[in-house]
Amino acid sequence: MTTTLPLRHRAEQLAASLPPLLVAAERVASTVAQGVHGRRRVGQGETFWQFRHYDMGDQPQSIDWRQSAKSDMVFVREMEWEAAQSVWIWRDTSASMSWSSDRNHQSKRERADLLTLALSVLLMRGGEHVALLGSGLRPSNSRANLSQTAVLLESENQADEELPQTLPLPRSAQIVLIGDFLAPLPDIDRTLRYYGESGVRGTILQVLDPAEESLPYDGRVNFEGLEEEAPWLVSRVESVRGDYAKRLQDQRDGLRDITRALGWGCDFHRSDQPPQAALLRLYTTLSQVLA
Template sequence: MSRLAPPATSRAAWLRRDAERISGSLPPLLVQAERIARSLVPGAHGRRRPGPGETFWQYRPAHPGDTLAQIDWRRSGRSDRLFVREMEWEAAETVMVWADRSAAMGYRSELASRSKAERAGLLALALAVLLTRGDERVGLLGTEAEPPRAGQSQLLRMAAILAAEPESPPDFGHAPLIHTPRVGRAVFLSDFLGPEETILPAIRQAAARGIGGVLVQILDPAEEEFPFAGRTRFESMGRSIRYDSEQAASLARPYRDRLAERRERLAQVARGWRLIPHRTDESPRKALIALYKSLGGA
């Protein structure tokens, strides 16, 4: 007897609950990236320079042109000079996230309890929770939630998208280009096993724009260990690729070499970015903490 799949609303609630749980013990994510030249949305992150904000920055001697309202009379009263109290400039960071939802990401072996797509969605939403707690703006690339926003409504929008089953997904993920202006950082979550032409252009474009970021390569433990032996048929999830082997064990070494070459290639293209390998049999918290540190968390 087959089971009915839970409705999308239930999956969204489950995804949001798990994302909140694994991110609950972490402080707000403080993204330390190249700061945009101008503040468009007030945030909660100091820019280590004077400007509009609520956090005290420093005292400086008053200059011609300063108004009486700018003078800090208490500090000036302890000296024979006038001082101005400067506040630290604050601005919101914009972080764009891509969670690969291709057919290949639906793979799950007996060695893991979740598919790669489920893990990518969970990490993407957990990261968005931390970004929102830090008053950052986040956008989900390639979806209706791509325009970066902060707040609860954006989290709910992302949860609904990530929990829904994509319609006619491609065999392998196609990383979208970032067209949003003034992006500080980007996070790509994928297995990165598809053709290079579907992945590398978006990474090159982001790096060329000066956008820093993180690549999280999510693999099933079977894709890391290659435990196959004997006569085996390999098929892509979309069944566009098929390969029959009489001695699958003989492919293990070449496969691992190709996997290492792909990671090296990603590192070469994404200069200044960090590549985080993650297996679906590992705790999602481990990957989230690595993401947190890579984006500037203490």
């Protein structure tokens, strides 16, 4: 437990510098007349909440065949935690995220972990239910959930994921993805479209090291990859700096195009910049996306 305290304390200090993030989420639009005893505030439990129409993205095992047999429509049983406004956060765990060009500032991984936990704190303060995507935890706004999230973020036993798995989420869910997003654009598009076409809305935050933006080296340099890429020996780095900058800009333009097509937000952050700035921009972006 002691190993999680530094990250958690730093995240809570960061979150304390901003007002609670109140996610501007729409009420679940799919409430059906067969719901139990009308509307009420959704709780955190696993008790039955309502029936609703089966929709694309729902799992077949969620179908309630007894209720469906009463009409020509197919219904699923929705539990309280599923009907609640939930926010799912994912951050990149690939090897490249552990790199830092300067030992005096955080690696991309450390910055992504801090922003993930700080955002969780803000969301929970606003009463939202939060979960780490792929963790197996259900959305909650409890202190226990925050502690478990901190433990998971600092765990060394994590799968190497440069993009999130395509997992079924409630249609009312919001998703926040934090990583370097240097994977091929078609792969990113495929993953984000899976969630977007399932009714999930969200935003992405690209986190890069300052050296990845500016390529500040000169002369002969041998670049070694962190994800089993072959070494790349460049005789004069300054001669390729312009082409490198264009490829990075093309990648970022592609990210903007992909997210714009889905109605999602997209932002960029450098790991040597204050984390408060990224957190505030993320808040603004989420407000615009979820309004």
